Amino acid sequence: MTPAEFKEARRKLGLSQSQLGQILDTTPQTIRKWEMAEDRSTARSVNPVAARVMGWLLSGWRPPEWPRG
Structure with a gap:
């Protein structure tokens, strides 16, 4: 997953970087x-x-830490 794909996935899920x-x-x-x-220079490769967890989130899995409301 590229940095741009990772960012787009987070936005698609409606999550902040903090969440x-x-x-x-x-x-x-x-x-x-x-x-x-x-x-x-300060970029890191996506872990x-x-x-993999991002893929699970995109497929509908939600952990207990998922933000409410």
Whole structure:
């Protein structure tokens, strides 16, 4: 999953970087770095486990940490 695909998936789910960070047990800063263009010096590759969880979220699975309302 590319950074742009990851960001688009998060937006499609209606989640903020903070909310997704809580679901993935990471910081909003890490989410931001995963979403950065790959040519930026502070960008990081999207974590493969996070990408897999994002796929589950897109298919309808919701963890207990899912934001209410």
